[in-house]
Amino acid sequence: MSKTAIFYHAGCPVCVAAEDAVAAAIDRVKYKVEVVHLGEHKTRVAEAEASGVKSVPALVLDGVPFHINFGAPLDALK
Amino acid sequence: MSKTAIFYHAGCPVCVAAEDAVAAAIDRVKYKVEVVHLGEHKTRVAEAEASGVKSVPALVLDGVPFHINFGAPLDALK
Numbered sequence A, B: 001m002s003k004t005a006i007f008y009h010a011g012c013p014v015c016v017a018a019e020d021a022v023a024a025a026i027d028r029v030k031y032k033v034e035v036v037h038l039g040e041h042k043t044r045v046a047e048a049e050a051s052g053v054k055s056v057p058a059l060v061l062d063g064v065p066f067h068i069n070f071g072a073p074l075d076a077l078k
Helices: A014-023 A042-050 B013-025 B042-050
Strands: A001-009 A031-035 A055-061 A062-073 B003-009 B031-037 B053-059 B064-073
Touching: A001 A014, A001 A042, A014 A031, A014 A055, A014 A062, A014 B053, A014 B064, A055 B013, A055 B031, B003 B013, B003 B042, B013 B031, B013 B053, B013 B064
Parallel strands: A001 A031, B003 B031
Antiparallel strands: A001 A055, A055 A062, A062 B064, B003 B053, B053 B064
């Protein structure tokens, strides 16, 4: 079974750059990749926060959060 | 031809976690991945800096730097 990768973003320029490069570079054989726009899906902010996400863009690999550069704090999306 | 991915780190716990997850998740069909320990290869700090790397761990995808969480500032490795 492939592992889970969730890329959280908010449509900001830093987010788009990270999505186009980092999220796109993930091996789709190893990971099922989901891209979540937290500005459009505010109900999922709590889920991101529970995974340890503090800012976007962030990539959560099998439950472990990795913040990629800095676009916006999660608090700004609540 | 595959693109170039360089993962710069310094052996710190944050670096190791990012290497094990993010660097390992990169699609090897799309990218030729190189892992560089800047503490052991100080001559490459200038190269990382020229790519825009400010801290480690960082992943440079086709010349574009993405800082992953925060382990140590590049200045600490000079």
